Amino acid sequence: MRAYADELREMFNRLQDEGLELHAQAKAVQATETSRDGLVSVTVGARGELVRLDLDPRIYRRPDARALADTIADTARRAAESAQRRVIEIFERVIPAEQFKAHLDGDVETVMAWLANDMGGGR
Template identity: 70%
Template sequence: MESLDRPDAAAMRAYADELRDMFRQIQDAGGELHAQARAVQVTERSRDGLVSVTVGPRGELVRLDLDPRIYRRPDARQLADTIVETAERAAAKARERIAEILEPVVPRAELDAHLDGDLETAMTQLAERMGGRR
């Protein structure tokens, strides 16, 4: 006895093949995108132009350059604040670049949740996508 609600085997097989092909495309693109993301470096200059900060893909400090003119104003607190503010701007730009690179395979909201360390939201979004709800 065959139910009218049950899809036929050929249609199910075709759908499974389509999903498999889509997964392979994502997997192939994912490796290249991951390599691009790992190579991200962003350099940002302070507003006064005396501090230059380069960060990597996770916002980690890669390089710090200080113009010798910083010694004309020996204010350690101001220099420290300038370095931190410049590094934060560079890290934000690196994060944005990572999101742009990975957006074809990871939805932006899900990636943002991962980057924010919000595992609960990331897993909820993934479960909704897997269930066909977006």
Template identity: 70%
Template sequence: MESPDRPDAAAMRAYTDELRDMFREIQDRGPELYAQARTVQITETSRDGLVSVTVSARGELVRLDLDPRIYRRPDARHLADVITDTAQRATAKAQQRVLEIFEPVVPRAELQAHLDGDIDAVLEQLANRMEGNG
């Protein structure tokens, strides 16, 4: 008799099979997908068009371009905020592109939780899938 607090054996077997299939797919396609992800670069331009930021797949700053017109408005705080906002939008788009690349082999929600460093979500997804709820 199964305990209500423990996942049933069939659900755990199904999850194990799913993990095995996912692992095989990652082994087969992983190097190709990783190579694609490494080449991701996203350029985002500020709403006013004066700041352009390029980031890598990991959100690292690759390039920063400032239009000379920024000197017409010498407001360092505003400029810093515009650069920060533009870089954050570029990073979010880069992350979305990486998710798209790996989506065929890793469930999007799982990879998103890992990229966000959300350990609680990762553990909750794992528990749900072990119980056959995922």
């Protein structure tokens, strides 16, 4: 238990020392992905929010609204995944990547399992 408390204290101190810089770096993250056909380009921010959407005029040659919507959604999803990976990489110096990803994904069960395991009381 003492070792875990020491580890948490060390992590907290590193976050306190580097937190503002890491936060600024993470907040500035943008990721751009292009659709497989090259006609759609999506840029998202650190949280996966849409920053820019570019559509090549050639999309109008095939007027298929459903296909275009699916292409935009898929490209945006891939861009959001890229942005999340970059944010995780930034914080990896102070928080293990798999733990940070679980937090970002809202995976409470995994987070609680790690906590219980680290405290020696795995369920």
